[in-house]
Amino acid sequence: MSDQDKLIQALREAVGFSPDNVPLRKHLADQLFQYGAYAEAEKEYRTVLDHTPQDSDVKLALAEAFYYQQKWMVALVILEELMRTTTPPPRLFVLAARAYLQVNQPDRAAETYRRAVELDSALADQEIEALLPAAGKSPAPQNPPAYQPPPLEPDEPDQRVRIPVEDWPRAAEPELDHSQIKFDDVGGMDKVKDEIRIKIIQPLEHPDLYKAYGKSIGGGLLMYGPPGCGKTYLARATAGEVNAYFVSIGLHDVLNMYLGQSEHNLHSLFDLARRNKPCVLFIDEVDALGASRSDMRQSAGRHVINQFLSEMDGVEASNDGVLVLAASNAPWHIDSALRRPGRFDRVIFVPPPDQPARAAILRVMLKDKPVETLDFEQVAHKTDGFSGADLKGMVDAAVEDKLREAMKKGGLVPLTTPDLLRAARSIKPSTKDWFATARNYALYSNESGAYDDVLAYLRLDKDSGLFSKWRKGE
Ligand SMILES: Nc1ncnc2c1ncn2[C@@H]1O[C@H](COP(=O)(O)OP(=O)(O)O)[C@@H](O)[C@H]1O
Numbered sequence: 001m002s003d004q005d006k007l008i009q010a011l012r013e014a015v016g017f018s019p020d021n022v023p024l025r026k027h028l029a030d031q032l033f034q035y036g037a038y039a040e041a042e043k044e045y046r047t048v049l050d051h052t053p054q055d056s057d058v059k060l061a062l063a064e065a066f067y068y069q070q071k072w073m074v075a076l077v078i079l080e081e082l083m084r085t086t087t088p089p090p091r092l093f094v095l096a097a098r099a100y101l102q103v104n105q106p107d108r109a110a111e112t113y114r115r116a117v118e119l120d121s122a123l124a125d126q127e128i129e130a131l132l133p134a135a136g137k138s139p140a141p142q143n144p145p146a147y148q149p150p151p152l153e154p155d156e157p158d159q160r161v162r163i164p165v166e167d168w169p170r171a172a173e174p175e176l177d178h179s180q181i182k183f184d185d186v187g188g189m190d191k192v193k194d195e196i197r198i199k200i201i202q203p204l205e206h207p208d209l210y211k212a213y214g215k216s217i218g219g220g221l222l223m224y225g226p227p228g229c230g231k232t233y234l235a236r237a238t239a240g241e242v243n244a245y246f247v248s249i250g251l252h253d254v255l256n257m258y259l260g261q262s263e264h265n266l267h268s269l270f271d272l273a274r275r276n277k278p279c280v281l282f283i284d285e286v287d288a289l290g291a292s293r294s295d296m297r298q299s300a301g302r303h304v305i306n307q308f309l310s311e312m313d314g315v316e317a318s319n320d321g322v323l324v325l326a327a328s329n330a331p332w333h334i335d336s337a338l339r340r341p342g343r344f345d346r347v348i349f350v351p352p353p354d355q356p357a358r359a360a361i362l363r364v365m366l367k368d369k370p371v372e373t374l375d376f377e378q379v380a381h382k383t384d385g386f387s388g389a390d391l392k393g394m395v396d397a398a399v400e401d402k403l404r405e406a407m408k409k410g411g412l413v414p415l416t417t418p419d420l421l422r423a424a425r426s427i428k429p430s431t432k433d434w435f436a437t438a439r440n441y442a443l444y445s446n447e448s449g450a451y452d453d454v455l456a457y458l459r460l461d462k463d464s465g466l467f468s469k470w471r472k473g474e
């Protein structure tokens, strides 16, 4: 046994005797780190942080432990938080620059590296400089853009009650479910179905092929768009399509009022999915995790986001065989850490169904109902702006009218095209309000073209002419 082994063993024993001795445990963690036992160091640092959650040295050490385990994303989550504090140690920026390089964000890496050297020129590192895009290398450009840390959300005083683990009320267990519907039951949505096939289904069916070509498996797919346009429905159909279990949860349910329990709930959710592979895990309302929400009260704390990220990254347990789909009606609130590679790196806009899609949806919905030969195209033509849910409302209303008529006549009366058209007139398409909001985000905070699809849908993209008109207020 080497001296180092002996030291670590002795420290472990000591910590075993006095588990609450924080400096002792930190010493053990540091030794483990120096020894290269990063996963074990990580575990000890985490325990230390449970006792001293504000200790930024320990946070930095934890970030390093993640970094050396190649868990760059998790490392960055911590580093980004530390960079926003008042006096971050300069070497933190070097580590962050390296991590940004690893996750293929060279511009951020350059910016962060520049900041490090500004604070302490001794930190200049040729190895990093060689990897940076030209602007990041010294000599610095004439007017280097001032480093702008992401805006800091004020830490709200946490008024929730801390309850001992034993007394936690049982979390609302998400339901495990075998989906009855398949892609064929979903009208239209061809583009989204294709994305799901390529990104989600095929890797599950041919994992070796994907690995051989160096394509990463995992990560999730995020669908966004106006409500009622089939996001949840399609997620369920995905499970049916691959004959997998389906676990579905709205994040607002997970983030309940008990401090500490949200993390616990998140963990049991992923755990349930992992224990029932193959499984489609559908997470609705992911915007509830948003750090960019102004209504912080409604949004999750940093620790919940971290928990979510490590579950997504499969830090503690492998997510093989778990397909993660998520949805949001308010993608602009979503924490940007969730968008990085390996997480929800595929973000797709789910628009309201276009005319052929509406016809397809109506065909699916009316498949087993007593109907005359219906003019689906005409009904589809008259229902511009309707969501799938609006169409369902329309069909339900028409069917109800028919039932009433059938009661009176004492016999079955088939549904006709005029019945549907009449019902359509009584319904106000529900997607308009959503677009009123989305348009503003798409026009004014469309960083890196995130909402180009929304602009194209509204025909406000730059080539359409309407864009400039709209901006001039015409
Ligand atoms: N493409 C579609 N094909 C068939 N039915 C649809 C489709 N889109 C929506 N629907 C119907 O509308 C309902 C609401 O859709 P949902 O998936 O809950 O919308 P979202 O999750 O986008 O808010 C579904 O339960 C389904 O009955």
Ligand SMILES: [Mg+2]
Pocket: 228, 231, 232, 233, 284, 327
């Ligand atoms: Mg939904």
